[in-house]
Every structure is written in structure tokens, then in C-alpha cells.
Amino acid sequence: MKIILAFAVLLTLESAMAHHSFEMFDMTKVTTITGTIKDFQWTNPHTFTFIDVPNDKGGVDTWAIEGMSPNFLGRRGWTKHTLSPGDKVTITIAPLKDGQKGGTFLRATLADGREMVMFENPPRAPAK
Amino acid sequence: MLVHFLYNFDVDCQLHFHTGWVTKQALGVLGLALIAFVTPLSAADASTLPGGTFASIQKLPDMSGVWEMTFGRGGFAPPQQPSFTPKYAAILKAFQDAPKDSPMANCVPPGMPGIMGQPYPIEILFTPGMVTVIAEAFMQVRHIYTDGRGHPDDPDLTFNGHSIGHWEDDTLVVDSVGFTTDTSLGMNMGTRHSDKMHIVERFHLKDPKTLEIATAIDDPEALAKPWTRTITYARHSDWTLAEYICQQNNRNFVDADGKPGINLKH
Numbered sequence: 001m002k003i004i005l006a007f008a009v010l011l012t013l014e015s016a017m018a019h020h021s022f023e024m025f026d027m028t029k030v031t032t033i034t035g036t037i038k039d040f041q042w043t044n045p046h047t048f049t050f051i052d053v054p055n056d057k058g059g060v061d062t063w064a065i066e067g068m069s070p071n072f073l074g075r076r077g078w079t080k081h082t083l084s085p086g087d088k089v090t091i092t093i094a095p096l097k098d099g100q101k102g103g104t105f106l107r108a109t110l111a112d113g114r115e116m117v118m119f120e121n122p123p124r125a126p127a128k
Numbered sequence: 129m130l131v132h133f134l135y136n137f138d139v140d141c142q143l144h145f146h147t148g149w150v151t152k153q154a155l156g157v158l159g160l161a162l163i164a165f166v167t168p169l170s171a172a173d174a175s176t177l178p179g180g181t182f183a184s185i186q187k188l189p190d191m192s193g194v195w196e197m198t199f200g201r202g203g204f205a206p207p208q209q210p211s212f213t214p215k216y217a218a219i220l221k222a223f224q225d226a227p228k229d230s231p232m233a234n235c236v237p238p239g240m241p242g243i244m245g246q247p248y249p250i251e252i253l254f255t256p257g258m259v260t261v262i263a264e265a266f267m268q269v270r271h272i273y274t275d276g277r278g279h280p281d282d283p284d285l286t287f288n289g290h291s292i293g294h295w296e297d298d299t300l301v302v303d304s305v306g307f308t309t310d311t312s313l314g315m316n317m318g319t320r321h322s323d324k325m326h327i328v329e330r331f332h333l334k335d336p337k338t339l340e341i342a343t344a345i346d347d348p349e350a351l352a353k354p355w356t357r358t359i360t361y362a363r364h365s366d367w368t369l370a371e372y373i374c375q376q377n378n379r380n381f382v383d384a385d386g387k388p389g390i391n392l393k394h
Contacts, residue, residue, distance in 0.1 A: 020382070075364075
């Protein structure tokens with residue numbers, strides 16, 4: 001709840017305009033998906049996490065999750081190795097309004113149980 | 129004004145000399161004589177101003193370094209909304225009825241004042257006669273001339289404007305004009321300004337680790353009264369600015385009608 005509140009505060013600010021609005025995402029909804037990391041793109045202006053999630057037809061759907069940038073996350077405990085292909089993780093997102101399999105990244109529980117949030121505040125020193 | 133004239137004259141002479149525009153030898157000799165005369169004079173004037181020399185910079189409040197807005201922790205206070213003239217209030221109303229996403233989705237920088245309120249750090253540098261603000265977001269640079277020059281009489285209109293600064297006690301006062309109307313005031317694309325927008329920022333250290341920038345924006349066409357706000361930044365001595373290439377993996381876009389989209393393909 002604390003994380004969601006921090007996110008809500010962030011969104012009320014001009015800084016939410018950084019790069020684009022969050023108009024595409026349904027910020028009133030929270031969706032949790034569990035699957036296997038296919039790719040973690042540590043790039044600007046956003047990180048993108050591709051995760052294979054089992055569906056009810058016996059196959060997998062690849063979800064694309066937009067996250068904050070390496071610049072922002074690198075000052076909040078994340079590195080390019082935080083998510084790696086093959087990792088089993090649970091990710092909480094605000095889903096896309098149009099129903100496509102995607103959303104904006106809120107937080108994740110890693111295979112080793114660590115909780116990683118997108119909007120940690122205040123920030124800390126970046127990893128060396 | 130004298131400094132401004134001398135500066136321009138000096139630059140003009142040098143440009144003409146370097147490009148060979150001055151073809152008559154006599155005029156060339158005259159130009160060289162003027163450069164020899166003018167350059168030390170204008171340099172002397174600028175060096176007497178606070179921050180005009182490296183030695184003088186040492187005596188100024190140390191605002192150099194990396195700072196990040198304390199968003200979510202009182203970074204903006206008070207959250208006052210702009211008061212628009214009827215024409216610009218109508219523009220905002222039309223936007224609210226049919227919202228559009230920002231060209232920032234296509235990696236177009238926000239310009240001033242939005243660039244000072246991004247969720248990325250800024251770095252402030254002091255060199256004689258100039259304060260430089262580097263914004264990590266969109267890798268933007270603002271040059272603030274503190275050498276006594278004025279604004280150009282008819283500035284080109286740019287995203288970050290033309291900035292000159294001077295010191296009032298321990299406050300750096302930055303005056304900026306010459307803004308393109310392609311940008312907004314920053315909250316959304318409905319908050320517009322005219323090319324008459326004029327921004328005054330007062331940089332002040334609340335303490336060695338806290339920088340406050342009080343910003344007053346006036347615009348006789350767009351704003352019914354000046355819009356003021358103060359942004360607080362925290363010093364991060366152990367940070368360096370990182371690269372931000374927005375075009376690297378930009379999967380967001382906004383079309384000509386302002387409709388946003390996202391590319392989810394792997």
C-alpha cells in the first residue's frame with residue numbers, strides 16, 4: 001500500500017510527464033503475473049521486461065512491462081542483472097487499458113524472495 | 129549595454145576576420161586594432177562581476193554538483209496552478225475535454241520550465257562568467273551567462289530560452305526569455321504559453337545539501353498573473369549524471385492527433 005501511495009504521489013506531479021503520460025495504463029487497477037523472464041531490456045527511456053506467463057490454454061503469453069529507466073532505477077537498488085532470462089518472478093503492474101498483455105511496472109518479487117519496487121523514495125547511492 | 133555592445137562587436141569582428149568577410153586590408157587592420165582594444169576591456173568588465181573569475185567563484189555559495197528534485201517529499205511547494213487569461217483558459221479547457229499526450233513520448237524535450245522538474249538529476253557547473261545547468265533528462269544543457277551581457281534584442285525562440293544571471297547577495301537570479309511555443313508549462317499539453325513568456329528563477333542554498341529554486345513565470349498573453357512555485361532539490365555528492373538517449377528503445381509514441389501508443393513487440 002505504501003508503494004502504491006508513493007506512486008500516486010509521483011503521478012500527481014509534473015514529473016509524471018517525464019517522457020510520456022500514463023494515460024495508456026489503468027492506474028486504478030493492479031494485476032499480478034507470475035512467470036519466467038524472457039528478456040530484461042536495461043535501456044532508456046524505459047526498461048522493458050518481457051515475461052512468459054502460463055495461460056489457461058496450456059501455453060504461455062509473453063507480457064511486455066514498461067518500467068522506469070536505468071538512470072532512475074540504478075539509483076534505487078536495481079542493476080541490469082536484477083532480472084535475468086530464466087528467472088521465476090512475480091510482477092505487479094498497472095495494466096494497459098486496451099487489454100493488450102502489458103502494463104507499467106510497480107514492483108516484483110524475485111526468485112530469492114527479494115522485493116524490488118520501481119519508485120523507492122528517497123533514492124540511495126547507485127551500485128558501484 | 130556597453131558590455132553587450134562590445135561583446136557583439138568583438139564577436140562580429142572575429143567572425144568576419146575568420147571567414148574572410150573583411151576583404152579590404154585597411155579594414156582588416158582596423159578590425160584587428162579594435163579587437164586588441166575591445167577584448168581586454170570587455171574581459172575586464174566581466175571579471176569584476178561575482179563569478180567572473182575562478183578566484184571569485186570560490187567566494188560564491190557552492191551550488192555546484194549533482195542535485196535531484198525531492199519529488200514525493202515536498203519537492204513542489206505550494207502546488208499552485210497557473211491563472212490563465214481567457215484565451216489560454218479556453219485552450220486548457222479544450223485540452224481537458226480531449227486530452228492529448230505530450231510530444232515527449234516521441235522523445236521531444238520539454239523545454240523550460242518543465243526540464244527543471246524531471247525525475248532525473250541536474251548538475252550545476254560554475255566557470256568564469258557562466259553557470260551551466262545540465263539536465264540528465266533528455267541530456268539538456270542550459271547556459272546562464274553571468275558576464276553582464278543582456279538578452280539579444282530579438283532572440284531566436286528555443287526550448288530552453290536565453291538565460292542571463294546575476295547575484296543578489298547569496299542568491300543567483302536567472303532571467304530567461306525567447307521561448308518557442310512548441311512547449312507547455314509542464315503539467316500537461318493544455319497549459320500553454322506565448323513567445324512572451326519570461327521566467328525568473330532564484331537559486332538559493334537553504335543549507336549545503338538543499339537547493340531551492342523559486343520560479344516566477346509571467347506572460348502577458350497567457351497568464352492573468354505570474355505563476356510562481358519553488359522546487360527543492362537534494363544534493364547527491366556520490367552521484368554522477370548518466371547517459372539518457374531517449375531514442376535508444378523508445379516504445380512509446382504519440383500521433384499527430386495526440387493519441388498515445390506503445391510497441392510491445394519483443
